[in-house]
Amino acid sequence: MTPPTMILEDAPSAVETLQRASGLVAPALNDVVARLSPELQPAIRHHLGGGGKFVRAGLVLLSAAATGAGEEGAVLGAVAIELVHNFSLLHDDIIDGDTERRHRPTVWAKFGVGQALIAGDALVVLALQLLLDEPTPERTNAAARLASATQAMIAGQAEDMAMERRESLSVEECLEMEAGKTGALLSCAAALGAVLSGAPEGAVDALADFGRHLGIAFQAIDDLLGVWGEPAVTGKPVGSDLIRHKKSLPVAIALASQQVPERLRRLLAGDLAGRDVEMVARMLEDCGVREATMAIGEAHLQAALEALDRAVLVARPRAELVAVARYVTARDR
Amino acid sequence: MTPPTMILEDAPSAVETLQRASGLVAPALNDVVARLSPELQPAIRHHLGGGGKFVRAGLVLLSAAATGAGEEGAVLGAVAIELVHNFSLLHDDIIDGDTERRHRPTVWAKFGVGQALIAGDALVVLALQLLLDEPTPERTNAAARLASATQAMIAGQAEDMAMERRESLSVEECLEMEAGKTGALLSCAAALGAVLSGAPEGAVDALADFGRHLGIAFQAIDDLLGVWGEPAVTGKPVGSDLIRHKKSLPVAIALASQQVPERLRRLLAGDLAGRDVEMVARMLEDCGVREATMAIGEAHLQAALEALDRAVLVARPRAELVAVARYVTARDR
Numbered sequence: 001m002t003p004p005t006m007i008l009e010d011a012p013s014a015v016e017t018l019q020r021a022s023g024l025v026a027p028a029l030n031d032v033v034a035r036l037s038p039e040l041q042p043a044i045r046h047h048l049g050g051g052g053k054f055v056r057a058g059l060v061l062l063s064a065a066a067t068g069a070g071e072e073g074a075v076l077g078a079v080a081i082e083l084v085h086n087f088s089l090l091h092d093d094i095i096d097g098d099t100e101r102r103h104r105p106t107v108w109a110k111f112g113v114g115q116a117l118i119a120g121d122a123l124v125v126l127a128l129q130l131l132l133d134e135p136t137p138e139r140t141n142a143a144a145r146l147a148s149a150t151q152a153m154i155a156g157q158a159e160d161m162a163m164e165r166r167e168s169l170s171v172e173e174c175l176e177m178e179a180g181k182t183g184a185l186l187s188c189a190a191a192l193g194a195v196l197s198g199a200p201e202g203a204v205d206a207l208a209d210f211g212r213h214l215g216i217a218f219q220a221i222d223d224l225l226g227v228w229g230e231p232a233v234t235g236k237p238v239g240s241d242l243i244r245h246k247k248s249l250p251v252a253i254a255l256a257s258q259q260v261p262e263r264l265r266r267l268l269a270g271d272l273a274g275r276d277v278e279m280v281a282r283m284l285e286d287c288g289v290r291e292a293t294m295a296i297g298e299a300h301l302q303a304a305l306e307a308l309d310r311a312v313l314v315a316r317p318r319a320e321l322v323a324v325a326r327y328v329t330a331r332d333r
Numbered sequence: 334m335t336p337p338t339m340i341l342e343d344a345p346s347a348v349e350t351l352q353r354a355s356g357l358v359a360p361a362l363n364d365v366v367a368r369l370s371p372e373l374q375p376a377i378r379h380h381l382g383g384g385g386k387f388v389r390a391g392l393v394l395l396s397a398a399a400t401g402a403g404e405e406g407a408v409l410g411a412v413a414i415e416l417v418h419n420f421s422l423l424h425d426d427i428i429d430g431d432t433e434r435r436h437r438p439t440v441w442a443k444f445g446v447g448q449a450l451i452a453g454d455a456l457v458v459l460a461l462q463l464l465l466d467e468p469t470p471e472r473t474n475a476a477a478r479l480a481s482a483t484q485a486m487i488a489g490q491a492e493d494m495a496m497e498r499r500e501s502l503s504v505e506e507c508l509e510m511e512a513g514k515t516g517a518l519l520s521c522a523a524a525l526g527a528v529l530s531g532a533p534e535g536a537v538d539a540l541a542d543f544g545r546h547l548g549i550a551f552q553a554i555d556d557l558l559g560v561w562g563e564p565a566v567t568g569k570p571v572g573s574d575l576i577r578h579k580k581s582l583p584v585a586i587a588l589a590s591q592q593v594p595e596r597l598r599r600l601l602a603g604d605l606a607g608r609d610v611e612m613v614a615r616m617l618e619d620c621g622v623r624e625a626t627m628a629i630g631e632a633h634l635q636a637a638l639e640a641l642d643r644a645v646l647v648a649r650p651r652a653e654l655v656a657v658a659r660y661v662t663a664r665d666r
Binding site: 117137 | 427459474491
């Protein structure tokens with residue numbers, strides 16, 4: 001018989017962790033969504049039917065387990081985080097005019113802008129309702145944190161939209177925007193399980209920091225894939241972010257770099273299509289922009305992992321947090 | 334010198350009440366909104382610059398005063414209610430494709446759908462953040478109520494959208510939809526001041542009931558004006574709801590009535606414009622639909638006023654609640 005301690009010595013697999021999270025949280029998410037108006041069900045079911053990796057839900061569960069609590073007690077928080085995440089996807093798809101997500105039509109493309117808009121509204125309000133249903137101090141604290149994180153995410157999205165209209169931006173501005181757009185909700189997720197289990201403030205803060213850095217690292221890699229990603233893997237055209245004039249991290253790095261020639265700057269400012277995009281992507285790589293983007297991602301992944309050292313955490317879920325962090329910042333995810 | 338009791342004997346003026354509410358709440362609303370991302374300020378400022386009657390804010394303040402508390406302690410709740418109300422206006426204008434509100438361009442028409450969408454998102458989340466900032470039991474209770482009311486409002490809006498696509502609906506379905514779309518937030522407003530002041534459950538319930546019936550009465554009159562309103566007063570074209578195939582209360586009554594001839598039913602189902610609309614409005618009036626709509630409005634106003642009898646309330650704010658109720662359900666408001 002395998003002694004129980006052997007389990008702790010296994011290297012945890014992020015895929016297994018996320019499958020466990022999905023198994024615990026997806027049914028609860030479906031139950032909660034069934035409370036909403038019948039008129040909203042088709043749009044929401046279509047959206048949720050596209051699946052999802054349950055990364056944020058997984059972080060909530062691990063955050064509870066890492067601070068010594070059971071994962072079951074954090075399922076509510078995981079559902080709330082997934083509701084907010086899906087609210088943001090529904091609204092972002094309207095804002096960006098994206099007609100496909102996970103190889104299926106987006107809600108606005110299939111059901112109209114009104115349906116997608118109001119379905120998103122219902123999800124974000126439901127997330128907070130859920131936590132406020134039985135207002136223990138821990139749940140009220142969790143609701144307040146989730147509301148603040150959602151507001152920071154909205155501010156990040158607003159900055160992202162504004163930057164698309166601007167001609168220049170600094171790397172710092174870009175990272176600050178991404179800390180809001182992506183970091184805030186991941187930070188909240190990584191702390192929420194600990195908050196719900198009444199863990200000490202030091203552990204909550206360290207986990208929140210872990211999530212924030214992880215969010216920035218995740219976004220840096222996402223930005224990298226937006227320029228150099230394989231269409232077969234990303235499901236998006238080559239250089240999709242370049243075509244849309246998205247002021248992502250590689251563009252911010254290029255605009256700030258002395259090594260980027262004037263010609264490339266002009267290309268970045270103009271309208272790009274087809275072969276241009278591939279050429280610009282290659283030129284950016286030649287100027288070291290890909291490497292610099294990767295370095296920023298790596299640095300924030302490192303900062304995320306170091307944040308975990310600042311708290312007393314249960315070994316197995318801690319190792320799972322590390323595995324999930326490495327998994328979601330891998331280039332081939 | 335006028336003895337102080339004379340003030341109680343004055344008939345209160347709804348206009349003065351709402352001016353007082355606006356004077357207390359508008360500056361606080363502006364301060365709170367200034368916390369949001371600078372990128373969202375132009376759109377939100379434009380929207381709030383259009384003014385507003387602060388009916389919901391007024392109800393919150395009166396709800397506190399009627400249960401013996403100071404109005405100042407309820408300003409926070411009044412701001413939260415106005416934030417949710419303005420969130421709904423921003424999103425409804427996108428959904429309805431309305432290009433004007435209060436004789437100015439709507440936010441989506443001026444700044445684009447993305448800006449209006451995300452500005453609305455920021456406002457609804459801010460409303461809940463505000464109440465959760467210092468989570469006393471009263472504020473947490475208020476936040477939970479506001480979240481539920483917002484969800485009911487969203488469900489009402491979803492039903493309204495679905496009904497526009499349907500061929501028939503009953504008067505009951507229409508009233509249920511309007512209880513959600515308009516009644517839920519007014520109900521929450523009328524109860525929120527009492528909740529924040531820790532008033533007994535009986536008083537909170539009576540005030541919530543008052544607000545719900547008032548909301549339905551208000552919507553009935555709004556629907557009446559959508560068919561028979563004077564364009565100069567409503568700022569909308571004659572029979573605007575008929576042109577848009579809005580399944581408002583008069584249409585629901587007409588579809589359910591034995592007295593409505595087949596020809597009128599066909600006209601209601603077809604595309605209406607110009608002279609048709611005036612003729613249909615006249616035909617509906619001849620069949621007693623206007624009178625029936627008015628009767629439903631009156632009945633709910635009556636039910637609202639009777640709800641106030643079920644609680645022990647301070648005389649002056651109680652009289653102001655009655656005055657505001659009569660004012661917002663007047664045909665020439």
